[in-house]
Amino acid sequence: MTIPKSKHTLQSALAISEWIVDLRRDLHANPELAYGEVRTSRRIQEVLTELGIAHKTGFAGGTGIVATLGSEQGPCVALRADMDALPIQEQSGSDFSSLKPGVMHACGHDTHMAMLLGAARILKQDESSLPGQVKLVFQPAEEGGAGAKKMCDEGVLEDPKVQRMFGMHVWPQLPTGVVGLREGAFLASATFFDILVHGTGGHAAMPNLVVDPVVAGAQIVNSLQSIVSRERDPFGSDVVSISAFNAGDAYNVIPATAHLKGTVRSLSLEDQAANIQRIEEIAKAIGQAHRCRVEVNFPGTTYPPTVNDDKALAVARAAARIVVGEAGLVVNSPTMGGEDFSFYAQKVPSAFAALGIGNEAKGSTHSLHHPEFRVDEDALPIGAAMHAAFAMEALAELNLAKP
Ligand code: NI
Numbered sequence: 001m002t003i004p005k006s007k008h009t010l011q012s013a014l015a016i017s018e019w020i021v022d023l024r025r026d027l028h029a030n031p032e033l034a035y036g037e038v039r040t041s042r043r044i045q046e047v048l049t050e051l052g053i054a055h056k057t058g059f060a061g062g063t064g065i066v067a068t069l070g071s072e073q074g075p076c077v078a079l080r081a082d083m084d085a086l087p088i089q090e091q092s093g094s095d096f097s098s099l100k101p102g103v104m105h106a107c108g109h110d111t112h113m114a115m116l117l118g119a120a121r122i123l124k125q126d127e128s129s130l131p132g133q134v135k136l137v138f139q140p141a142e143e144g145g146a147g148a149k150k151m152c153d154e155g156v157l158e159d160p161k162v163q164r165m166f167g168m169h170v171w172p173q174l175p176t177g178v179v180g181l182r183e184g185a186f187l188a189s190a191t192f193f194d195i196l197v198h199g200t201g202g203h204a205a206m207p208n209l210v211v212d213p214v215v216a217g218a219q220i221v222n223s224l225q226s227i228v229s230r231e232r233d234p235f236g237s238d239v240v241s242i243s244a245f246n247a248g249d250a251y252n253v254i255p256a257t258a259h260l261k262g263t264v265r266s267l268s269l270e271d272q273a274a275n276i277q278r279i280e281e282i283a284k285a286i287g288q289a290h291r292c293r294v295e296v297n298f299p300g301t302t303y304p305p306t307v308n309d310d311k312a313l314a315v316a317r318a319a320a321r322i323v324v325g326e327a328g329l330v331v332n333s334p335t336m337g338g339e340d341f342s343f344y345a346q347k348v349p350s351a352f353a354a355l356g357i358g359n360e361a362k363g364s365t366h367s368l369h370h371p372e373f374r375v376d377e378d379a380l381p382i383g384a385a386m387h388a389a390f391a392m393e394a395l396a397e398l399n400l401a402k403p
Helices: 006-015 017-029 038-050 109-125 147-153 213-231 269-289 310-324 341-347 379-401
Strands: 054-059 064-070 076-082 133-139 164-175 179-181 184-187 189-198 238-246 257-266 293-297 306-308 329-331 350-358
Touching (some): 006 017, 017 379, 038 064, 038 109, 064 147, 076 379, 109 133, 133 147, 164 179, 164 310, 164 379, 179 310, 310 350, 310 379
Parallel strands (some): 076 164
Antiparallel strands (some): 064 133, 179 350, 184 306
């Protein structure tokens, strides 16, 4: 039987916390948008090379990286970090704020990369005793670009076959020192939609001569609310939100078209499919009732719900107990946010954890995607230790489970 070395991971991570923080600040100051993570990818490759860790690049449009550690004899587990930033102008006031106008690591993916590199360094120190292989997956384009799907399609879960996978997201709603986990669905399936309402437009004083897309669009907004309130199970979890309604720009002109945008979310793939179908049916039928032609499009890729596997979750809990103790382990509420880690979790028994970064004294209280978003960097060694412990505990579990 292999005894996991996870007991020492937090001490190991604390010993390199300055190195992790420096890496994070460098990545934070140089954010790049989805599929453009060129410098970011190069920096990660440099660090992996410095650590003597084998890696391949060029995945998912070029910037994705897969590094491998440990022994080819034995099971294989994977750890994942996302790499992309957001089109937000940073207002955090940090000394290491974004050097790029209009681009910011406002979702903490800079910390995810730094923590995974911290775990890489910890695991490398003990590489000879790893009872199997660890793949470190650095993927582009989590924010709407479904980078994880491309990584899967390009075979990162194969050769050797990944048997367990773990991911983590910094979580401002939990205090630093706390890890949140939950059974089953943790994050929602998410789909974007566009609704184009075509009327004729004309003089606002003569509506009788006009087919008005504004009134039809308004009715569509109202009618879509009945999907969740009247059609879905009240004990389920679904969201339909209209987030944009653009039509016209004059007082006395009825425009020819109205453009609505929104998002639909659900914790189950079946309910999500039903929601998508009903959005299209209702929008078109309401349009027809108002003599308008309606087009409904679903741009991008639907993210499946992120569902934690029971076995992987047990490993993740064991890892959390080692790193933050029983008192630091909480049951996290599900969220209607989406996460493309779900594409891995569809294929491999996986667990996704929330890592507390909330700390009023450090100003890390803003939500993800907020221009003033800050991270309590004391959480970084905890996250690095969590990743390392995920890998060590999962390899131990898989070795024990062998016939
Ligand atoms: Ni994120």
